[in-house]
Amino acid sequence: MLLFRPLLLLLLLLLALATRQLGHAHYTSGDVVYHALPHFWTGVGFCPAGDINHGGISGALEAPEMQLQLRQIGALPAGAVTHIRIHWLLELVQFLEYSTEGVPQYDYEKFDRFVDMLQEQQLSPVLEFMANPGHVFTANPERNWFLWEHFVKSIINHQLARHGAARLSNWRYETWNEPDLRSYNRINFTAASYLEYVQAVRRGLSKAGGRRKSKRQQQLYRALRGPAGLFRSEQHHPFCWQLLELCNQQLSKCPIDILTYHRKGLDGSATEILNGSLALLTKIYQDYPQLQQLPVANDEADPVAGWSTPRDFQADVRYAAILISTVMQHWQAKLAGGVMSQLESISHDNAFLSYHPYEFSQRTLLAHFRMNETQPTHSQFVQKPVYAALGMLAKLGTRAADLELVNMDSKHSVQVLRSISGNGVAQYMATIFLSPEQAGPQLTAYHHKYTLNMSIANESAFITELLVPHSTDPAHVWQQAGSPAYPNATLREAMRRAQTPRLYETGPIWQYNSELVVNSASLPLPWVMLLRVCSAAWPKLKRPQQLEIVEVTQREVFIRWTEQSRSTQCLKSYEVWFRERVGSEWLHISMDWHLPYPSFQYAPGPNGSVNGFYKVRGVDVFNESSAFSQIVEYLEL
Known part of the structure; x- marks a missing residue:
């Protein structure tokens, strides 16, 4: 923490003023x-590598490196990532044979196993109905109206029997991804057959589980998202535009419930992402006015197209800042009304597996190192700043103010997003400060005194965490070491020590009518600061749940656990404890680490052992500890 004092002079002396309610949906703290x-x-998403068939997709998704990556994504704070959109996921369903009535029979074993793993990681699938198991659909194009309805209905009924309707209500369902593109249109849709396909999918979703009559059952209606299109020229992308025309003619007969589209930036700007959405929706609403009633979602709201193209900004804090700015600007546009008023969600296509020599610079959440010189080979992952950014966003409250722009000088302004949860005595506040989107790292000679007119009741405490170039950039650590393809254990630990937001300051708040003073004159751009303030009456930390230890390689394990978001909003850090055998002393193996997220990679070195017992607890901003998790024993095979 002392290393940060030259970078940021921050005095926290306050935050008070009574909160009062202004109406059913609006709250005020001061003005x-x-x-x-x-x-x-x-939401996040990716397309698996490999051949697009049952063998290729199952091989890619069942690979140890993919399984470990998904565990890492699932190890973000509760609510950071809730849905994962995987192209060709339904190729995991295997065609077996036709029944005597000519109905396809399917084997769901691999699909079931993969979905169960997602559920264990607190992730829900976005089920895109895009697959051609056993070439069923290309072999029988004249029966697709029936085959798609049957395929969809059989998948949902199978999962309803396994998991129940409540769990499936968290899933999302979507039509074929970018059907107008030849690279995706692998079953040779025509305009007519595509519309037939969408309607068949809708029928299959509606008929699955039988007819629902009760009010509770009606609430489990499965919304269909689509058409997941690029919406370029109507001449070259006719399928998606014709679906909109069909829906505009009679909205009550429209097969989709949420209009999904893809709009990325052009050169890495969050503003471009938003402007692309605004332009597209303006055109859609002008030509198809009935569609203004549908919620909308940008499935692929990324800074620039081409996930595998290496770009320097995707390696460091700049990408994290762009993602946070994208969220902030979409929130501002949603509040402003207009064409973005119906925004339901945005998703980031950044859950790919990176590869050498672009471990950090591809559009991914994690840097992936394939350690080909070990026996056996294995994968190592390092969390990038953009991963940390999703964790910071998860700490926002249940209500938020409009985006504020605080002018620093004639050229620079800081984006500020305030949020709160709770009422009365039990209150929680989280504010994100985001520096200008600007190529970095570089210094600008400005500072600002910013007074937060938020309130806190009774005894309270605060915590500030930072993402800042170099200090929280594991890519910088790697580059300083010569960017080795196979980083050794010492370098891997150094990168992981730089992979989380850095704890800057935490402590009690003793008086009202004080100020937050940020002097950022020596803080390189871009930077992100998360400020959280908790009242003592806020729910206390609950014990970590579902502690899991997974082998990475010999004498190295990835440890993760689950948390409850409402109780962990006031978390300062986690502690991981280990003892080698019953009766031996418990060791605090994460003693000098800041662990704001529910995971830890433990590698005690060649003379150490990972065999033994593990437990985890959290420590909050009042320095009070939660109960320990259940003790879990791990034995290396």
Whole structure:
């Protein structure tokens, strides 16, 4: 923490003023109005590598490196990532044979196993109905109206029998991804057959589980998202536009419930992502006015197209800042009304597996090192700043104010997003400060005194965490070491010590009517600061649940656990404890680490052992500890 004092002079002396309610949906703290904040940015996605068939997709998704990566994504704070959108996921379903009536029979074993693993990681699938198991659909194009309905209905019925309707209500369902592109249109859709396909999918979703009559059952209606299109020229992308025409003619007969589209930036700007959405929706609403009633979602709200193209900004804090700015700007546009008023969600296509020599610079959440010189070979992952950014966003409250721009000088302004949860005595506040989107790292000679007119009741405490170039950039650590393809254990630990937001300051708040003073004159751009303030009456930390220890390689394990978001909003850090055998002393193996997220990679070195017992607890901003998790024993095979 002392290393940060030259970078940021921050005095926290306050935050008070009584909160009062202004209406059903709006709250004020001083002159700030708060609105209900749905966490609409919690989706990620990717396309598996390999051949697009049952063998290729199952091989890619069952690979140890993919399984470990998904565990890492699932080890973000509760609510950071809730949905994962995987192209060709339904190729895991295997065609077996036709029944005597000519109905396809399917084997769901691999699909079931993969979905169960996602559920264990607190992730829900976005089920894109895009697959051709056993070439069923290309072999029988004249029967697709029936085959798609049957395929969809059989998948949902199978999962309903396994998991129940409540769990499936968290899933999302979507039509074929970018059907107008030849690279995706692998079953040779025509305009007519595509519309037939979408309607068949809708029928299959509606008929699955039988007819629902009770009010509770009606609430489990499975919404269909689509058409997941690029919406370029109507001449070259006719399928998606014709679906909109069909829906505009009679909205009550429209097979989709949420209009999904893809709009990325052009050169890495969050503003471009938003402007692309605004332009597209303006055109759609002008030509198809009935569609203004549908919720909308940008499935692929990324800074620039081409996930595998290496770009320097995707390696470091710049990408983290762009993602946070994208969320902030979409929130501002949603509050402003207009064409973005129906925004339901945005998703980030950044859950790919990176590869050498672009471990950090591809559009991914994690840097992936394939350690080909070990026996056996294995994968190592390092969390990038953009991963940490999703964790910071997860700490926002249930209500948020409009985005504020604080002018620093004639050229620079800081984006500020305030949020709160609770009422009366039990209150929680989280504010994100985001420096200008600017190529970095570089210094600008400005500072600002910013007074937060938020309130806190009774005894309270605060915590500030930072993402800042170099200090929280594991890519910088790697580059300083010569960017080795196979980083050794010492370098891997150094990178992981730089992979989380850095704890800057935490402590009690003793008086009202004080100020937050940020002097950022020596802080390189871009930077992100998360400020959290908790009242003592806020729910206390609950014990960590579902502690899991997974082998990475010999004498190295990945440890993760699950948390409850409402109790962990006031978390300062986790502690991981280990003892080698019953009766031996418990060792605090994460003693000098800041662990704001529910995971830890433990590698005691060649003379150490990972065999033994593990337990975890949290420590909050009042320095009070939660109960320990259950003790879990791990034995290396």
